[in-house]
Amino acid sequence: MRNVGRGFRTVAAVSALAFTLSAGQALAADATQASAGKLSNGTDVRAVTLTAANGVSATILTYGATLWKLMAPDRDGKVADVLLAYGDVAGFEKKPNYWGATIGRYGNRIAGGKFTLDGKTYQLPQNDHGQSLHGGGKGFDVQNWKVESVKSGKVATAVFSLVSPDGDSGYPGTIKTKVTYSLDESGNLQIVFDATTDKPTVLNMTNHAIFNMAGEGSERDAMTNVLTIPASRYTPVDHKLIPTGELRAVAGSPFDFTKGKAVSIGLRDGKDQQIVFGRGFDHNFALDKGQTNTPELSARLEDPVSGRVLEVLSTEPGVQFYSGNFLDGTFIGKEGHLYRMGDGIALEPQKFPDAPNHADFPSTRVDPGKPYRHVMIYRVSTSPR
Template identity: 90%
Template sequence: MAAASVSALALSFSAIPALAADATQAVAGKLSDGTEVRAITLTAGNGVSATILTYGATLWKLMVPDRDGKVADVLLAYGDVAGFEAKPNFWGATIGRYGNRIAGGKFTLDGKTYQLPQNDHGQSLHGGGKGFDVQNWKVDSVKSGKVATAVLSLVSPDGDAGYPGTVKTKVTYSLDEAGNLQITFDATTDKPTVLNMTNHAIFNMAGEGSERDATTNILTIPASRYTPVDANLIPTGELRPVAGGPFDFTKPKQVAIGIRDGKDQQIVYGRGFDHNFALDKGQTKAPELAARLEDPVSGRVLELLTTEPGVQFYSGNFLDGTFIGKEGHLYRMGDGIALEPQKFPDSPNHPDFPSTRVDPGKPYRHVMIYRVTTTSR
């Protein structure tokens, strides 16, 4: 072959862009009935990677470099599949049909009352204990490319956990070359129903198992109002201003500030923060900022973007030292926090709250993004 031809061939190959994000899958373990659970890992070129379990369509690991390039997993979770099955705790899972609480596990739709499982002091929480988080999802596709993707699906039959309508759901995890992890929830129904899906990742931007717990993280939530709750953590229906109190995160503030304010009855009810914030942006067509979480020591930053109008901030108040997670780490109160984008808790029982109704022919969609970056010294 002539030299010119060799050079031209080399140039043609060099012009083909390398895959910027890779997707692989492997067996993660088996459930007690022998069902195989798979782990799908999406990896970007900048050191960010995300691992998803088919069980619960769970975001299991999120590896994030700090400002010096040191990579750490920033998610609390069990270390193996057996832990998720033996002691379900929603960590990193896809939540449905209804994220958050429904009072008395009961709601009325088109004149008919539906009763759901009551798994939280008489309330229904995150699907009533029989939700999407304890189902083994089907893998529809796994693809590498400029954006690495994993698509998982689940069919929830009519009457599942008391909810009306057969709901067909897809969750798409997408990791781009910049390390942005997008989670898209899509669903359709054949009967009017209610739906409120989210991800329940538990974060510590210092790293899972770090000596610095998540209460040392700096949090910002662009919400001037929140929904106060009663003793059962059910919203009262009020939208209360955050200004001047412990719920004001409109400017960056350490999570620990106000978390033990026993003078505030809302902090007493939640044993810390376990409240929905009404985002100033409201519901949007494209994802917009809902929260920013930073570990100032490592420089790791998480920005949460969502199309939904609310975000539940939970400060890990029920991590009581009985949970053993990754690498044998014992999880205690404040070791991790959740930022769950959503419509409001108990919305089906509050006509003034954003509607969670979904009808045939009108698909449900929620798009959220975990954007990870670092700050300079």
């Protein structure tokens, strides 16, 4: 049995840390930074912690601009980290697997690692399944980003920047990108991805946090979490997890999360070929809201026992739901916890996978003079008993 109480802190203790004085006035959210350790080449990795007044805090590593920790209180004020991740920088470097990282240039899969833009075909690095996944090659998740600014205030912010040169991992154009994490006094963690290019290219950035709202290392795995996705359609895939191009109705299938249900329901439905292909859920949902100018609800995740609730809001038209199918007991995470299938899930707001090869999917094209922006929010709260 895992120790559910390990690492808990009281709201009072956390809240006391959330207030600092500036010019005689109390600030509602605090931002601090410190060294998190060094990479094998001696490069220092920084950790920036944003702390809100209500006990929510987020710690971001410069390595991968990675959301490393997200502390959330339950109904009784007990705080737990709800993110699966490695316990130190060395883990991220030795066995990269995207946990909590900023994903780019292209989140999700591109078939054969190939796409054509303005008549020219570009070849990207391929994984062992012959696809490009999450950017391929040396993606944004394994880069040590620069800290541009860290500020306390009513909203605590941390800004990270990275330049990806023309031809990086096969993609055209020099990309200058910034990721801004902002935590307000109510515990809303906003992540803004901004980028510009000097050549036409494709871009699809997101965050790849792995959640269990019962708490990382809890005796209740993430399959007991209740998930809602406001999407009446999803994009079915082939045996290589590449979208077929169809938009299929979720009604009457294991993919119907419109009314909310435990993640485990339908997870082992071997009669559904899509569940067999994904080894569970590993699919993009076409959100009913579509592309929006401001973030709107993309998913809701709740642990009914503790009452911790996560709402994921985004401006993007899709969200990838991944049920932790490849967590196989070989990953050792925080506090020595062994991560197994179902211990955490990902909810990745995005444009659709393999969109550059599907004219009917929302476009991921970005041109000079037309900046890219994706705004998403992790909203942490509790439900009533």
